Amino acid sequence: MEITTQKLIHAFGSLADLGQEVADTGDFSEMVRTSLHLLLGTLALRRGGVVECAIDGSLDCVATWGLEERLGAEFSISELEKTAFLNGGPLAFSLENRASTNEFLDRYRAILKDQSIQLVMPMVVRGDLSGFVMLGGKASGEDFSVEDFETIRAMVRHIGVGIHTHRLLEKLARRAEENRRLYEELRAIYRDTVKAFAAAIDIKDKYTQGHSERVGRYSEIIAREMGWSEEEVEGIQIAGYLHDIGKLVVDRDIINAPYHINAKQSSELNRHPNAGYEILSPINHPYADIPLMAKYHHERLDGRGYPDGLTDEQIPLGAKIVSLADSFDAMTTDRPYRRRRSFEDVVMDLRQNTGTQFDRNVVVAFARALLKEVNGESKERRIVKMLGKGYLDGEQVVTLLTDLIAELEVVKESQAASS
Amino acid sequence: MEISSSSAVRSHCVGTTAVVYASDYLNKLTGEKIERECRRQLDSGCRALVIDFSDTQLVNSIGISILLGIIDIAEKNAARVVFSDVNSQTVELFEMLGLTRHVVLARNEEEALSSLSSFVPPTWPTLH
Numbered sequence: 001m002e003i004t005t006q007k008l009i010h011a012f013g014s015l016a017d018l019g020q021e022v023a024d025t026g027d028f029s030e031m032v033r034t035s036l037h038l039l040l041g042t043l044a045l046r047r048g049g050v051v052e053c054a055i056d057g058s059l060d061c062v063a064t065w066g067l068e069e070r071l072g073a074e075f076s077i078s079e080l081e082k083t084a085f086l087n088g089g090p091l092a093f094s095l096e097n098r099a100s101t102n103e104f105l106d107r108y109r110a111i112l113k114d115q116s117i118q119l120v121m122p123m124v125v126r127g128d129l130s131g132f133v134m135l136g137g138k139a140s141g142e143d144f145s146v147e148d149f150e151t152i153r154a155m156v157r158h159i160g161v162g163i164h165t166h167r168l169l170e171k172l173a174r175r176a177e178e179n180r181r182l183y184e185e186l187r188a189i190y191r192d193t194v195k196a197f198a199a200a201i202d203i204k205d206k207y208t209q210g211h212s213e214r215v216g217r218y219s220e221i222i223a224r225e226m227g228w229s230e231e232e233v234e235g236i237q238i239a240g241y242l243h244d245i246g247k248l249v250v251d252r253d254i255i256n257a258p259y260h261i262n263a264k265q266s267s268e269l270n271r272h273p274n275a276g277y278e279i280l281s282p283i284n285h286p287y288a289d290i291p292l293m294a295k296y297h298h299e300r301l302d303g304r305g306y307p308d309g310l311t312d313e314q315i316p317l318g319a320k321i322v323s324l325a326d327s328f329d330a331m332t333t334d335r336p337y338r339r340r341r342s343f344e345d346v347v348m349d350l351r352q353n354t355g356t357q358f359d360r361n362v363v364v365a366f367a368r369a370l371l372k373e374v375n376g377e378s379k380e381r382r383i384v385k386m387l388g389k390g391y392l393d394g395e396q397v398v399t400l401l402t403d404l405i406a407e408l409e410v411v412k413e414s415q416a417a418s419s
Numbered sequence: 420m421e422i423s424s425s426s427a428v429r430s431h432c433v434g435t436t437a438v439v440y441a442s443d444y445l446n447k448l449t450g451e452k453i454e455r456e457c458r459r460q461l462d463s464g465c466r467a468l469v470i471d472f473s474d475t476q477l478v479n480s481i482g483i484s485i486l487l488g489i490i491d492i493a494e495k496n497a498a499r500v501v502f503s504d505v506n507s508q509t510v511e512l513f514e515m516l517g518l519t520r521h522v523v524l525a526r527n528e529e530e531a532l533s534s535l536s537s538f539v540p541p542t543w544p545t546l547h
Contacts, residue, residue: 006515014480034447034481041480044516046487065484066491139487140517 011151014042018155022162031166032063035159039133040065042155043148047116047136052163053077053129062163066136067115077104082129085122093120093132094144119144121152123160130160187286191238198241201248205255211329214386216240218325218366219318221382225365226321235287236318242290243297243322246276259337273298274307289318297322302356312359320359324366327358332387343392347400354408364408371401428456433532437465441475445482457489461496468493469531473504483516490521503531 018038024031032050040048047066051059057079061072077085081104085093088102095109095118105112105120112120112134119135133156138144144152198212205211219240223233247255250272254265261269277295285291296319299305301312331346341349354363372378374397384392428449429440437460442449457468468489478486493500503525505513513519525531 006511010480010512010515017479017481037447037481037484039480040487041482041484044483044487044518046491066488138517139521141520142517 007147011042014038015155015158018158022158022165028166028170029062031162032159033065035155035162036063036065036133039152039155039159040135042151044139045135045137046139049117049134050123050131050159050163051075051134052131053082053123057082059131062131067117067134071111071115072134075104075108077129085129085132086124086127088122093122094118095120119152121156123156123163125157125160125164130164132156133159187234190286191234194238194241197245201242201244204247204252208333208335211333212241212244214329214333215243215322215325217382217386218328219321221369222321222325222362222366223318225369226361231287235285235290236293236321238285238287239290239293239318240322240325242280243276243294243326244272245279245294246272246274248279249275270298270306289316292316293318293322295319297326299323300357301359305357315359317359317362320362324358324362328366332391343397344400347404351404351407355411360408360412364405364412367401367405367408371398371405374398374401428452430456430460432460432465435465436467436469436532436535437461438469438471438528438532440471440473443474443476445472445475445478445486447481447485450482450485454485454489454492458492461492461498465498466496467499467501467535469501469503469525469528469535471503471528471531472506472509473527475506475509478509478512483512483518486518490518499535501525501531501534503528 018035021031021034021038036048036050039045047064049064049067049071050062051072052062053059057076059072059075059077061070064071081102084102084104093102093105095105095113115134116136117134118137121133121135122129123131123133133152135152138148195213198216201212202209216237217240220233220237223236228236247269250269254261254269257265273295277291280291280294283291293316295307296305296310296315299308299310299315299319300323301315301320303309303311328346328350331341331349332343334340350358350363350367354360369378370383373381373384374392428442431438437457439453439456439460441453445453453470457470460468470486470489490500500521501523502513504527505524510519510524513522513524523531523534525534
């Protein structure tokens with residue numbers, strides 16, 4: 001085979017490998033180092049280095065082979081010198097060419113020659129100098145031919161594009177990260193605003209201060225126990241915070257009545273789910289169905305709830321969760337007309353009303369989450385803390401919860417078997 | 420005779436000469452392993468390297484670059500390098516690229532080892 005053909009085949013194979021290498025967006029340093037190896041191996045050059053050029057003219061040596069590792073790191077290049085590189089022909093980059101008017105090369109000629117560098121080839125991407133490749137002599141001892149210059153130029157262009165692409169991707173990743181951070185900040189602002197709203201709702205009712213926030217937390221705990229995603233858990237927490245927002249339009253005297261309210265007052269109070277829906281609907285929430293959860297948190301599985309009298313499958317699961325959280329907090333906190341109920345009473349209520357008022361899976365999830373806290377299986381004792389010191393004391397708490405879960409699971413299994 | 424295998428590269432020592440076996444395809448992955456093994460052998464006192472290519476079908480550009488690096492390191496350590504059992508296609512490549520100016524080619528490992536006793540290290544071409 002003719003030498004020229006053989007060289008061409010060898011260079012062609014290298015170019016193919018180089019194309020693959022620069023397209024790899026993984027490890028940047030490895031990509032540049034391998035690309036340099038490919039270039040050196042194509043013409044059997046003994047040494048070389050890749051220097052990247054920053055906008056401010058500072059240079060960074062990103063890969064070397066057979067040279068001092070940081071060669072070029074102390075170099076700098078002016079705009080005028082960049083132009084000289086952009087406009088120069090192949091001979092302008094040869095350190096052997098004393099007639100060259102490239103001031104950059106003149107300034108560093110001694111250092112470069114000391115490292116046996118013979119050629120400094122610019123990396124030009126979209127008309128900008130993005131850096132250059134420093135190359136030592138050929139192992140054959142021959143001078144660089146015109147074909148060699150062309151091969152080097154093509155491969156250096158590839159390396160330049162690879163570096164440029166990588167930097168672009170880095171910039172994109174930085175921007176994406178910045179956007180993600182901004183989005184997180186916005187979400188935090190949203191959450192804080194919602195919490196402030198929740199506090200405003202609860203201030204109106206002097207007997208249920210902290211109710212909305214507790215319902216938010218109970219809802220979050222239940223949803224997490226049911227295996228919801230973090231995004232969904234955040235959404236249900238917000239729904240819990242806002243579920244009573246409609247009470248803002250209900251007369252304060254009805255909300256704060258220290259006795260059982262009459263039918264007219266009750267009808268007025270029962271407006272709050274629809275009012276909440278109307279308040280929340282025009283808002284573009286970052287989570288799904290928050291207005292619906294507020295609207296349906298007083299619906300019951302047996303259709304005896306309000307405002308729409310929906311039945312089991314018509315009620316969104318989120319609303320079922322908020323409903324249980326709301327009722328549980330109502331039962332376990334003092335009200336104007338009664339003291340809070342004992343835990344035994346509450347469990348009895350849940351047992352009696354599961355399947356008619358409360359969803360079985362939701363009750364089981366809540367009971368499991370509470371049992372984990374009581375048993376010390378979960379580090380955070382959030383429900384226990386919300387219920388206050390002394391409320392869950394006594395050995396019967398574990399038995400009550402275990403029995404409740406077992407009973408509801410049996411019913412669930414028998415229902416599944418019969419269906 | 421000491422036989423060792425670091426990072427799946429076969430090698431053994433004959434006196435102060437290390438014989439390192441290249442794999443079937445000398446590319447980045449295998450080339451770097453050979454380079455590491457050659458460095459290790461030189462660091463542990465070897466004064467000559469025989470790189471055996473009897474299993475090697477193909478050497479790509481990165482392989483060439485790494486071999487040049489090994490020659491460079493050997494030169495800095497005043498060690499001699501012989502390539503043995505190189506197939507004809509690879510010999511053509513080494514000749515075309517000028518590697519044969521810096522290493523001796525031997526038909527096999529035995530010839531490589533015996534050539535080292537009367538070996539005069541090559542000098543690199545003048546670069547300036």
